[in-house]
Amino acid sequence: MGSIEVFDRQLRLGWWGQEGQEKLRRTSLFIIADNPYAYIGAITAAAIGFGNIYLVGSRHVKNFRILFEDFSGDFSRGTVRFVEKYLGRFLDDYSMRLESISINLASNSALRLVKNIIDIDESENKVILDLSTDLQVKLFVWKLMGLTGAITYMAIFSEGVKLYALSDIVRGSTKRISSRKKPTWIARDMYARIQKQKTSRIPIEHLFLLASGLLLGEVALRIQGKFVVEGSETAKNFVPTAEIEFPFEELPPLRSSSLTIRSIVVVGAGALGTFYAIQLATMINLGLLRVKEIIFVDPDTIELTNFNRQVMYWGDTIGMPKAEVMAERFQKMVYGELIVKDEEARFEEIEDRLKNVSLIVEGVDTWAARKEIARFAVKHRRPLISAGVSLLHGQETFYLPFRTYCPFHSMNLEEKEDPKVDESCLNIPPSVIFTNITLSSAAILTSIGAKYPLNGVLYYSLEGFYEKYRRFHVEKYQGSCGD
Ligand SMILES: [Zn+2]
Numbered sequence: 001m002g003s004i005e006v007f008d009r010q011l012r013l014g015w016w017g018q019e020g021q022e023k024l025r026r027t028s029l030f031i032i033a034d035n036p037y038a039y040i041g042a043i044t045a046a047a048i049g050f051g052n053i054y055l056v057g058s059r060h061v062k063n064f065r066i067l068f069e070d071f072s073g074d075f076s077r078g079t080v081r082f083v084e085k086y087l088g089r090f091l092d093d094y095s096m097r098l099e100s101i102s103i104n105l106a107s108n109s110a111l112r113l114v115k116n117i118i119d120i121d122e123s124e125n126k127v128i129l130d131l132s133t134d135l136q137v138k139l140f141v142w143k144l145m146g147l148t149g150a151i152t153y154m155a156i157f158s159e160g161v162k163l164y165a166l167s168d169i170v171r172g173s174t175k176r177i178s179s180r181k182k183p184t185w186i187a188r189d190m191y192a193r194i195q196k197q198k199t200s201r202i203p204i205e206h207l208f209l210l211a212s213g214l215l216l217g218e219v220a221l222r223i224q225g226k227f228v229v230e231g232s233e234t235a236k237n238f239v240p241t242a243e244i245e246f247p248f249e250e251l252p253p254l255r256s257s258s259l260t261i262r263s264i265v266v267v268g269a270g271a272l273g274t275f276y277a278i279q280l281a282t283m284i285n286l287g288l289l290r291v292k293e294i295i296f297v298d299p300d301t302i303e304l305t306n307f308n309r310q311v312m313y314w315g316d317t318i319g320m321p322k323a324e325v326m327a328e329r330f331q332k333m334v335y336g337e338l339i340v341k342d343e344e345a346r347f348e349e350i351e352d353r354l355k356n357v358s359l360i361v362e363g364v365d366t367w368a369a370r371k372e373i374a375r376f377a378v379k380h381r382r383p384l385i386s387a388g389v390s391l392l393h394g395q396e397t398f399y400l401p402f403r404t405y406c407p408f409h410s411m412n413l414e415e416k417e418d419p420k421v422d423e424s425c426l427n428i429p430p431s432v433i434f435t436n437i438t439l440s441s442a443a444i445l446t447s448i449g450a451k452y453p454l455n456g457v458l459y460y461s462l463e464g465f466y467e468k469y470r471r472f473h474v475e476k477y478q479g480s481c482g483d
Contacts, residue, residue: 021049023223027096028052028123030114030150031131032141032265033184036061036075037208038131039277040084043067044212045129045307046083046098047433048220052123055079060101065285067278067330073198086314091306103201105137111144127219128152130166131211133204135194142187154217155211157204158193160254163214163244166307179244182421201256209275213437213473214244217462220434221392233306239464241471246442251458252450252475256329258483259448260290262358267347267373269298269322272363272387273434274310275440277326280361281333282353283449293339294330295357298323299346309433350377359448361385363440367416374399374407381482388483391432393461394439397454398447401482409481411457432477435462455480 015120029050031041033479034057043053043066046049053075053269056131071078080100088098103110118126128150130141138154144154145167170183189225197204218241219226226235247253266276273296283289297440302321319327327342343350347369354360360382362373369387377384377399386407387396408415438460446454459466465471 009192020224021228022296023125024049025224026123026221026412027125027127027219028118028121029219030054030056030118030126030146031037032105032137033057033076034059034132034134034296035208036064037282038078039311040208041129041131041212041215042079042098043083043311044088044209044433044437045216046096047311048216049096049308051095051097052121053098053134054097054101054117055098055467056101056103057105059138065335071174074102076102083314087308088312090316091446099246099419105132105140105239106134108355110146111140114144118144118150118196119450126150126224127223128167129215130154131208133157133197135191138190138194142166142184142427145453151219151222153215154190154371155215155395156190156193157207157211157236158197159200159202160245160247160343160452161204161207161211161214161418162189162193163211163218165218165240165397168240176464189249201461202254203256203286203288204284206279206288206445208447209279210246210441211280212436213275213439214246215286217434221462236463239470241464241469244469244471247446247450248468248472250476251446252452252454254445254449255288258287258290261448262291262292263295263356264291264359264361265295265297265354265357266326266363266367267297268363268365269312270300270306270363270365271310272389272440273298273322273326274312275437275442276335276361276363277330278437279441279444281330283444284334284336284338289448291338293341293342295343295354296323296326296330297343297345297347298326299344306404345374347373354384355380357382357386359383361444363387367413367418371413371416372406372412378406378408378481385443385447387445389432389435390440391460392435392463393439394435395457395459396439396443396444396446397457399481400447400453401480403480403482404453405477405479406481410455410477420480 029045037060045053058074061075064071066078066082073379077100080098083098102403145432154166156162221238228235302317302320310330322345323342331340364452381401386397397410459473464470
């Protein structure tokens with residue numbers, strides 16, 4: 001059993017140090033939501049450590065899973081209750097407040113009320129994060145942005161997700177960013193996408209995790225302004241982007257039909273594994289995936305430093321095996337029948353038993369371990385989703401034997417080397433969960449979430465050095481490995 005202690009603010013470890021984390025603490029996020037899956041945005045924002053999070057909106061749900069807890073009632077109240085129950089009461093001074101503004105966003109009084117809440121909020125930074133799905137609510141957000149002057153990001157869910165740095169575009173501060181699009185154009189695009197979604201067969205709920213990761217990455221870095229990347233001397237400026245779309249044209253479109261996978265093994269139940277689990281569970285619950293058996297493999301126990309970031313381990317789980325807690329909670333996340341197993345072991349210790357697994361999803365944290373798993377996948381011709389993250393960037397690829405390239409050929413895996421770690425200094429895991437969220441979600445969506453898998457590698461970076469929205473780069477291949 002884990003120890004029941006109240007943890008202190010030291011938990012809010014960030015790669016930008018205390019000062020950077022302090023900036024996030026002085027930030028209020030106003031998440032506008034009319035779809036219960038927006039709870040994912042609130043929970044991930046809590047994990048990053050924003051000071052005030054308001055979940056604005058209401059929707060009555062019945063037997064809805066807020067992560068691993070069954071809830072009936074108003075989802076925004078349920079989300080607050082969840083965070084208080086599993087995170088808040090274990091923290092002494094996290095300096096974070098999550099509040100539900102349970103209000104009908106279509107009502108006449110809503111605009112004035114929410115405007116007043118934003119006006120009287122005393123935070124240094126105020127950000128509106130629109131995760132709504134209804135056109136009326138989008139218009140509400142647009143008006144709210146005008147009335148409050150708050151930084152506003154908008155997500156439009158329609159056969160994918162389109163993100164706009166709306167306030168930058170509308171206020172004309174886009175000269176530095178790669179968009180010449182006018183506000184009227186954005187309004188028309190918003191309208192067209194929402195109309196299209198009404199008749200689409202592709203659901204949108206499995207895109208909330210990706211939208212949250214992408215948007216919270218933008219917000220977190222924007223709040224930092226100048227930042228120093230670990231291992232580098234020079235400060236960087238946040239490189240803004242006006243828009244991001246996923247999937248964009250170089251990526252395969254999303255799938256609307258159901259895919260059956262007999263058995264999945266998730267190797268690594270850490271930062272990537274946490275969000276793989278959420279992505280997979282959401283797709284199972286939407287009927288996009290049918291899985292008979294899922295196995296979580298991880299040799300580690302849950303430590304204090306995982307607690308605030310890896311949201312599946314919220315609650316009194318310190319000291320317990322990661323794989324066991326993940327398996328137990330995953331079972332509660334899904335509605336249907338599913339066999340969930342856990343292995344408190346390293347991959348190579350149990351690989352003999354995994355030769356017939358239908359899919360390996362890998363989220364281990366060293367190149368050495370990734371090579372080991374990829375060698376196994378190639379040798380036994382097992383499909384493999386492989387992703388890696390370092391601070392502000394990462395990459396993901398999918399190996400489908402006889403269909404796509406393996407990671408040795410697509411991303412030169414053999415040549416990757418882990419940095420030498422100085423054992424004498426304490427190695428504190430950095431808080432980059434938004435990068436983990438984005439990459440784990442994208443890895444699932446470009447492989448088993450797509451109509452056909454991406455044959456290649458998707459690279460993502462928040463530092464602005466890629467050509468696609470300054471965030472993405474795709475390397476695509478013809479041909480395959482497996483012969
Ligand atoms: Zn190969």
